[in-house]
Amino acid sequence: MSGGNHGDEPTRLWGARFRTPPDPALMALSRSPASHWRLIPYDIISSMAHARELERAGLLTATERGDICAMLQAILDDFTAGRIAPTEADEDIHTFVERVMTERLGPLGGKLRAGRSRNDQSANDLRLYLRHQSRRLVRGMLALQAVLIGQAEANIATIAPGFTHLQPAQPVLFAHQLLAHGQAFSRDIARLQDWDSRFSRSPLGAAALAGSAIAMHPELAAAELGYAAPTENSIDAVGNRDHVAEFLFALAMHGVHLSRLSEEIVLWSSRQFRWIALDDGFATGSSIMPQKKNADIAEITRGRSARLIGDLATMLVALKGLPLAYNRDLIEDKAAAFDAIDALTVVQPAITGLIRSMTVNVATLHRQSTEGFTLATEVADWLSRRGVPFAQAHEITGAVVRLCEERGIELEQLSAADLALVDPRLDISIKAALTPEAAVAARQGYGGTAPARVREQLGRLQQLCATQSDWCDTYRGPMPGA
Structure with a gap:
């Protein structure tokens, strides 16, 4: 059954050569989970680009293409508003879109499938989603950068003990310590920018694996969807998930950097250190010990970094040993990517609020800056x-x-x-x-902790953040709901 519904039978995009319907156990395993629904807007937007490609190929008239695109927009609007959603009978989002199309447009809805495959569709949908999400996550990173920079500006004269091996080592400006984390986050952003540049290639037109005999101008659809170009090799387009693995690495590295900052927050806020005081709105207490004030945000962030590393490991292991081109093992790409994105989505505003609202105990830091013979x-x-x-x-x-x-x-x-x-x-x-003042002032070399050098570093980081924010603003790909 490669077309629409036949009687009361569910829409399926495959099965014409099968004599019996799929077993429920097969469908339970094969059916996409509800988390995949987030890709429906990208699938619909890509389908509009494909409809224009079918018009260029002569398979659709201008009127048919207009009717199909109008209906796709209506489906997107209805889905976004919650008026329609995939059912248990829909194997995946592609089945859902085609089912609704054929229900509303009849045979015309079934024309849209020509010249493409779920293989290039799913690769494209996820790639568009990740390109969109990379901008959203970078904005979260930049929000964190902004509060780190704000705390650094407020503590440009605050002297603190610097540590190696978690032992007092030398006095540093507390602003220098905060900006060290800012430098790590700036590299996290740069990795996502570099990732995006490398994978700004559209898989559409690759079809199942050999390319399409109908969609002959994938470069036009690629430009329409904000890509720099189509992919070079149709087999690679549907069979690789390097872009997912590398995206997950960038997020895992960011998670590691968040975890290191979180570990320091746990230490700084402890009664033993007393470097900072946490705002009540960004701390928790104990159910049995009334005096406790816990840095739970930092601890949860530290724990979530383990999930990000696990998501990367999941993707790498799923890819290892896979023959080209497409294999269903690749469906693990979505679970890993969604989990990492969802984890960071709740972590970013919480850790940002914690840093923004914390109070630095300047006198305590200054007193401790020379303890342990740091001079x-x-x-x-x-x-x-x-x-x-x-x-x-x-x-x-x-x-x-x-x-x-x-x-x-x-x-x-x-x-x-x-x-x-x-x-x-x-x-x-x-x-x-x-004196601690003389010690920090003596470190006058580029990148050192002398106040003048730290002010220069702060200014350069602010300029870099502005450039990275511009990168988010200039994206021309689809950003549903943005």
């Missing part, structure tokens, strides 16, 4: 600038720290006698270098 490197650098080989300077500094530990004092509390006791080349003038 020790300043001693070694001071000696090096006076001609002492750094290997010796390192040893001398170690002896200074050891003396401080024995006395129970900090580096800045050393007296001239203490310094001379360790090494005669140390004198009291070193004390000018033993």
